[in-house]
Amino acid sequence: MKKFFVIFVLFALPLVAYLFFASGVNNFAKLPVLTQEVYQLESFTNVEEDGGEVSFDNKITILSFPGTDPMEYLTNAYHLAEKIYDPYSEFKDFQLVSIVPEGSEAEVELLKRKISEIVDIEKWIFVSSSAEDIQSLYDSLETDLVLSGDLSTPYAFIIDKDGKLRGRDEDDDGEPLFGYDTGSLHVINNKMNDDVKVILAEYRLELKKYKEEGLDQ
Template sequence: MKNKIVLISLLILPIAIYLVFSTASHNSIFLPTISKNNQDIPSDWTSLDSTKESMKDKITILGFVGDKVIENRGNFFNLNQKIYNKYKGFKDFQMIMVVPVGNEKKCQQIIDELAPITGDMKGWRFVFSTPEKIQEYYDSYKLMGHLDENKGTPAVIIVDKELNHRGRKGKNKKGEEEYKESYNTISAADLHNEMTDDVKIILREYRLALKKNNNARKDAFRDNIKENIEKQKNQ
């Protein structure tokens, strides 16, 4: 009996330790919220195909491109290969890039260059506004970073379906405090090693929530049927 208890302890203890440490990590269950209820894309901003863009009910990678669109095409390529190509199959996932007006043809050129290696580009969205309004919109997120003189930055952020800015905040797996509000598109390693994981986590969050809601509806439907059957029996 004592030997069985020892064996069971040896089997269970490593699993328990793993669960404790994994759930202590910021990215094991959910991605922390940096700020809540942020402003959506203004309705008067234009897009390449004249549609109104919104981040509501979408998981959005939000970026601020600036005037140096072609000069920074490598950033688009990194973001496309490391992030967009992995998650473009999710209908509620999109990329929105904010650009000063007058750069529409340059942005279309980026789309045309990426399309042959990507295929479906409908999740790549560009919106255009004046430099002043772009700065005001960027400032509303109260980020630690700054836009350059061209109203651009290589950093992108994750915005969830409720317009909450998501990122890393708190202790990591090593027990060290970390804060990450954005991801550097210049660095393929930053996108591959950190942003890929964080987007995966937030997508998993919504899948689990959807599954939970579906199960709750099924339970309610089943309970309703049982209740009706009971009522018929008692009549």
């Protein structure tokens, strides 16, 4: 028994550790930039009456598009809330921004009440604008995904602090991964969660380096 235990410690544990750290496609790397300049949010209005201006600047943003009937997005919203928003909302520079067309504010309030039953939605911001502005924002992502006629999509997107779209240069099918299907728990758990970890780690490392350099001066 002792011999088998020694063999396990020497060989099996390092192999398990290797497989664990190698499981994420982007672990210990920067998340690729797929689109250099995403349309900004100056023309969008925070649906909260006392809400401030919303911007991608200096924020790591999860961007979603619930569309003209936000309650139809409820399952997707729950997935985002539980798997992405809740684990990372305490990071200072993290936010989730949902884009809805003007006139859907009442439905938005109902959706917000539902989401707030499971998470604190302080950093989940809903903004509205015209259909033209929403389409322009979506087109600026330069993805291979189509926005539906009701201005919705199940896909969510990662926008970095410089307003650039992040994702994967090559997904399992060999094509770029621009957005993450929030209707699929497999995608959220095994791809989106991994990639959000990567970009947060990237910025934490940059901040640590900046602080260390500042101390050296």
